[in-house]
Amino acid sequence: MTPDTWQSSGTLIGGQRSPGRAREGSVTGHLFKITRERAGLTQQGLAEALGVDHTTVQGWESGRRPLASVSTANFRSVQRTLLRYGADPALLALFDVAMDADAVLGRTLHGGASTDCATHPLATLVFSRTSTHMIAWALTGTPPAALPAPTADTPQRRGPTPDGPLLGAAERSAFFDRLRRYAEVAHRAGENGALLRRQALYLCGYDTAPDTRAWIADVRSRQARVAHRTSWSRADARSLATSLTRYGDREPLQRFVERELADDAGEQANLNYWAYWFGLDRLPRGDDSFMGSCMAWDGGALLRRLVDRLAPDLGCIDLNVHSVWALLAARPGLLSVDPALRRDLAGRVAGLLDGGTVSARSRRELDALHYGLKMNS
Incomplete structure (x- = not known):
């Protein structure tokens, strides 16, 4: 698609709104800004690569022109251009959410x-x-x-700019x-x-x-x-x-x-x-009906994420402890799959037992985890 086609189609640069609704695309816009900056592109440089005026890029980043108003085909083209200029694929994968x-x-x-x-x-x-x-x-x-997280070589911003899309x-x-x-x-x-x-x-x-x-x-x-x-x-x-x-x-x-x-x-x-x-x-x-169905998911991956949540300062620590206990009760073989994860879990269990920040039920479940870890060491 040529720049002239983009301009005339009204989709790539469309989506302008009244001032009263000026931040409707703020989250996507700020993510777009981070993606461009970490790729080392200026607004003008990206605009030239896309064949649009730099005010269009400014509008996307501020949320005044929501990227959701850009046609799907044109937005995918924007993403491919960013990728070609070194954008982080992990950032590009977040645009839908x-x-x-x-x-x-x-x-x-x-x-x-x-x-x-x-x-x-x-x-x-x-x-x-x-x-x-x-x-x-x-x-x-x-x-x-x-x-x-930004890498060490991420260019520093110039002048006062928002750190996020905070309303x-x-x-x-x-x-x-x-x-x-x-x-x-x-x-x-x-x-x-x-x-x-x-x-x-x-x-x-x-x-x-x-x-x-x-x-x-x-x-x-x-x-x-x-x-x-x-x-x-x-x-x-x-x-x-x-x-x-x-x-x-x-x-x-x-x-x-x-x-x-x-x-x-x-x-x-x-x-x-x-x-x-x-x-x-x-x-x-x-x-929410899927919660009661039989689902196929990676037990080891779930265990790793739940173990990361065994932190005493988390308000949901009792649910997190119980969830680890329940997962291992259902799939005890997970403890033998990843020795590093097993060591991490053992350290967190010991820390929680020493800290006294959990309920009596959670302590019983932690004792059971501690015993199971010793048996599998």
């Missing part, structure tokens, strides 16, 4: 008065850790764990207010609103407003009155409990482990969800 994050932010902030449970992005796709962290990047300023305080407040409204509407919709409710509640846990903890606890109390056990009610309980750990309240999560993971179905759902959360199940999921 960044667009998902912008879709959530844009729909919640700019969706008008509609609170349709069926069409919100959080109602139609189960978000993984990477996609959830992409959204949180705009809410907390913390880069996603999947974002590669302004007023935008963050509006986002959380509207997300609460979606969660409430989804709660009244029952099982039909299950996915939106669960994911909206989890994201609300990033809200630092003084009343957030009480609001989440109230939703949890109402949800606890749901008598029947389904995959989505377990997922709700998990999201609510993990959200409350951000405020130092670990009792709901300990109760979740005690009650909801007390049978084989609960254990299977928990491990299936971890596999999806960490990206080991690469199929897109439109609801």
Whole structure:
């Protein structure tokens, strides 16, 4: 495609919006900026390589012209150009999840008065850790764990530039207010609103407003009155409990482990969800029913990721300990596959047993892990 074709098609440089919606593509735009900078390209240099005006590149990076408005064919061409000029493939692989994050932010902030449970992005796709962290990047300023660290030879930025796609305080407040409204509407919709409710509640846990903890606890109390056990009610309980750990309240999560993971179905759902959360199940999921199914995922890869979460300062440490224990109870042979991982696990188990930061149940499970590790040494 020639530069003239790109210009005349209106797709590569399209997507301009009114000033009131100027940050709708901020996450994807900032990722694009990082990708360009780490490839050693200037805005002008990339614009020349693409055959567009440098203001187009500026618009993409600022979010004023969302990359999601560029046609798929043209955006793939942009990615191939970046790759040809030395862009990190790991960064290019994150653009789809960044667009998902912008879709959530844009729909919640700019969706008008509609609170349709069926069409919100959080109602139609189960978000993984990477996609959830992409959204949180705009809410907390913390880069996603999947974002590669810059190398030592990454060019330094000149002048004052944002370090991330963090929304302004007023935008963050509006986002959380509207997300609460979606969660409430989804709660009244029952099982039909299950996915939106669960994911909206989890994201609300990033809200630092003084009343957030009480609001989440109230939703949890109402949800606890749901008598029947389904995959989505377990997922709700998990999201609510993990959200409350951000405020130092670990009792709901300990109760979740005690009650909801007390049978084989609960254990299977928990491990299936971890596999999806960490990206080991690469199929897109439109609801939470997959947690109760028989899934094929790499047990060794899941164990490595769970072992990394055996850190005493994590609020979800009791769930993490139980998940490692349950995985090894189901697949004890994993301990013999990777000696380095076994040593890492042994060190973390010993540290947690010495630290006294876990529940009595977790201590029993850690003792069992410690014994099993000794038997397999």
